[in-house]
Amino acid sequence: LGGSISRALAQMSNATVIDEKVLNDCLNEISRALLQADVQFKMVRDMQANIKRIVNLEALAAGTNKRRIMQQAVFTELCNMLDPGKPSFTPKKGKPSVVMFVGLQGSGKTTTCSKYAYYHQKKGFKPALVCADTFRAGAFDQLKQNATKAKIPFYGSYMESDPVKIAVEGVERFKKENCDLIIVDTSGRHKQEAALFEEMRQVSEATKPDLVIFVMDSSIGQAAFDQAQAFKQSVSVGAVIITKMDGHAKGGGALSAVAATKSPVIFIGTGEHIDDFEVFDVKPFVSRLLGMGDWSGFMDKIHEVIPTDQQPDLLQKLSEGSFSLRLMYEQFQNLLKMGPIGQVFSMLPGFSAELMPKGHEKESQAKIKRYMTMMDSMTDAELDSTNPKLMTESRIIRIARGSGRPVRDVMDMLEEYKRLAKIWGKMKGLKLQKKGDMSAL
Ligand code: GDP
Ligand code: MG
Helix, strand or coil, X not given: CHHXXXXXXXXXXXXXXXXXXHHHHHHHHHHHHHHHCCCCHHHHHHHHHHHHHHCCHHHHXXXXXXXXXXXXXXXXXXXXXCCCCCCCXXXXXXXXXXXXXXXXXXXXXXXXXXXXXXXXXXXXXXXXXXXXXXXXXXXXXXHHHHHHHCCCCEECCCCCCCHHHHHHHHHHHHHHCCCCEEEEEECCCCCCCHHHHHHHHHXXXXXXXXXXXXXXXXXXXXXXXXXXXXXXXXXXXXXXXXXXXXXXXXXXXXXXXXXXXXXXXEEEECCCCCCCEEECCHHHHHHHHCCCCCCHHHHHHHHHHCCHHHHHHHHHHHHCCCCCHHHHHHHHHHHHHCCCCCCCHHXXXXXXCCCCCCCCHHHHHHHHHHHXXXXXXXXXXXXXXXXXXXXXXXHHHHHHHHHCXXXXXXXXXXXXXXXXXXXXXXXXXXXXXXXXXXXXX
16 A cells, blocks of 8 residues: 555656646555545545645646655645544543443444543543443453453443443443443444444433444444444444554544544554553554555654754664663653744654643643653663563652652653553664655655
8 A cells, every 4th residue: 555655656756747647647546545545435536636626736846846745735635534623522530421332343342441441540530331232242241351450340230131221320320429431332233233223322312421432443444434424323423433453454444434423533442452542643543544654754753853963873772672761761852952842743653642732832841841850860770671560669669759759750751651662662673764765655
């Protein structure tokens, strides 16, 4: 996929005369690749038309880097298509919210419910899980197992066969227990059937969810649009989660799900473990969709953001898969030196959505400084280690004392490190590129 797009762009780049035909050929090639990535036919056609409208043929012909101009246009267009223009409901701590999960059987609802609960628990919420799947044998056991492991309260029944009754009982119980995030897992069926949608409508009507999340398997292919639309027609879907992004699928169906539900993608599932869950970040997602790898933007920006003398060292270490606390410290230093945080670093994976939410730059900066103060109390061995097991309780307490911060803050900082190490760790084995060499695309 990436190959055919880069080939198309390279051909365009080499053409001495850029005319309508060259542009069309290039767009056709890109479209073919997007179709292979499961982007819906109609959306590909719309994108093509939009690009033709935006890209100025004369500017393209004169531009020194035609490849870059086209890449940028396609990239921006796909990002826009993933933005439904309104944010989804977000739960607030201390205020009871009900969130209902819907999706076909096997899409990953039960797994994703647990991940979603766990994610919010780490943020200080009091989540609870309700199993309203009475269709599949073993559904309750699966939820129970996940919930127990994560120490999250759960509700369900082996006997009761009415999903509406269980959902209502569970929601009521957890409201009484002052849970602020009550998550209702529902049943799926192998196929889209009237009975399933009727059941979803009833559960939704009875529990009055603040948010309905549609869970979609990234490998669903061209069926994504119809499936998402069918759910949207029976319940008011307000957000989308795409699962199994750790597999081969590029996740082009996400564009369909957004279009069909007019709701944003909020998270992606990246594995079977409860931790394999990431806040959806549109740029790396689109990079992957275009077969650019998550890293072309990264490589690009590394050259702009990281001081030249540090680049070889950083890339070397990342390619060896060793993202140490010291490396994180150095990136924080670079970040703070740049003055107003934003724009540039927002391209670096992991640094945008979570560490530096838009509009909270000041707080983010203060947090990063706090992290650095704590790291100043670490030994060289601790800073250079990539083994999280090294950070024993006694070391954590020592660092907290040394930096005059609560233990919780040190734990926070280590969590952040783990998160970034996981993301940046994917750079392992990357081929080092010289400055200006954008052959990744
Ligand atoms: P449900 O029927 O919609 O509740 O789906 P489940 O939560 O039971 O998930 C179906 C299968 O997909 C299980 O084997 C899960 O472990 C697996 N699964 C769910 N999410 C992911 C993911 O993000 N990545 C991978 N690799 N597997 C997943
Ligand atoms: Mg399930």
